[in-house]
Amino acid sequence: MKILATGGAGFIGSNFIHILIDEGKYEVVNVDMLTYAGNLENLKSVKASPNYSFYKVNISDQKQIEEVFKREKPDLVVNLAAESHVDRSILSPSIFIDTNIKGTLTLLEASKKYSIKRFLQVSTDEVYGSLGKTGYFTENTPLATNSPYSATKAGADLICRSYQKTFGMDIVITRCSNNYGPYQFPEKLIPLMIENARNDKELPVYGDGMNIRDWIHVDDHCRGLISVLKNGRAGEIYNIGGKNERTNIDIVKTILEILEKDVFLIRYVLRTGPVMINAML
Ligand SMILES: NC(=O)c1ccc[n+]([C@@H]2O[C@H](COP(=O)([O-])OP(=O)(O)OC[C@H]3O[C@@H](n4cnc5c(N)ncnc54)[C@H](O)[C@@H]3O)[C@@H](O)[C@H]2O)c1
Numbered sequence: 001m002k003i004l005a006t007g008g009a010g011f012i013g014s015n016f017i018h019i020l021i022d023e024g025k026y027e028v029v030n031v032d033m034l035t036y037a038g039n040l041e042n043l044k045s046v047k048a049s050p051n052y053s054f055y056k057v058n059i060s061d062q063k064q065i066e067e068v069f070k071r072e073k074p075d076l077v078v079n080l081a082a083e084s085h086v087d088r089s090i091l092s093p094s095i096f097i098d099t100n101i102k103g104t105l106t107l108l109e110a111s112k113k114y115s116i117k118r119f120l121q122v123s124t125d126e127v128y129g130s131l132g133k134t135g136y137f138t139e140n141t142p143l144a145t146n147s148p149y150s151a152t153k154a155g156a157d158l159i160c161r162s163y164q165k166t167f168g169m170d171i172v173i174t175r176c177s178n179n180y181g182p183y184q185f186p187e188k189l190i191p192l193m194i195e196n197a198r199n200d201k202e203l204p205v206y207g208d209g210m211n212i213r214d215w216i217h218v219d220d221h222c223r224g225l226i227s228v229l230k231n232g233r234a235g236e237i238y239n240i241g242g243k244n245e246r247t248n249i250d251i252v253k254t255i256l257e258i259l260e261k262d263v264f265l266i267r268y269v270l271r272t273g274p275v276m277i278n279a280m281l
Helices: 011-023 062-072 084-092 094-113 148-167 191-197 218-231 248-260
Strands: 003-007 027-031 051-056 076-079 118-124 173-178 178-180 202-207 212-217 237-240 245-247 266-269
Touching: 003 011, 003 062, 011 027, 011 218, 027 062, 051 062, 062 094, 076 094, 076 202, 076 218, 084 148, 118 148, 118 218, 148 173, 173 218, 178 218, 191 202, 191 248, 202 248, 212 218, 218 237, 245 248, 245 266, 248 266
Parallel strands: 003 027, 003 076, 027 051, 076 118, 118 173, 173 237, 178 212, 202 266
Antiparallel strands: 212 245
């Protein structure tokens, strides 16, 4: 079985590829344009595998994407490539439209043309907005996008749905909560806090730090993706979560405790207008 995975040099993509290659049952074609968030060092232990190949290609580049599909003839496509940082989407939304929406459309078109057996769109629970004090998102929670990032992810999900309904393509969507684990770029909450704490630098926490998110280990997310690839029903959406809701401040204090650092390193940053809605997630 040949899987074309986009964004394979990023945080979740590289963990996903490690698991697939270790299982020994899949050929993996990694398509990644290596933005600031992509790092081939994450994949150095799989680089020599005969089951692994890499293309440095932008998923929005229709010509190059079609060439990869034509040459590799993948069975399945898993779209992990994205601009993924909420803060960056607030500062520069247009690249999020290009990659997250246009890129997904380009991959869907190529998947239609080359009769891909299944297309898995890796989305996020951020499309549902903010969690309340209790409860979980379900697949029926209404979309409530609070940032340009989540809006582009929801937009891509809806385009996927339309391709499934209009063209009868086999498309599944997953919406996962916040991931933690190896190879994450240190702009996101957990690696940033670890990095700062280890270097005795201040730990910026937005607002009162009471924003609640669910957290899941990246390996569990990746195994969820494989399960949906194998067993999911075409046209379905699957939420993936860890049943592990924490406030940001709880996460930050736990990191300080493990590293035996002082809570006085925490610096509360005031919200300035709409900018810091889900900052650093
Ligand atoms: N990190 C999380 O907690 C989380 C949670 C739920 C869903 N997701 C989703 O999972 C996917 C992967 O997230 P991540 O945290 O690994 O992101 P990441 O930012 O670590 O990695 C993204 C990867 O995509 C590549 N990329 C970006 N633009 C590209 C383009 N135009 N063409 C080709 N490659 C491109 C980057 O080079 C990078 O390797 C995203 O779709 C994200 O929305 C992430």
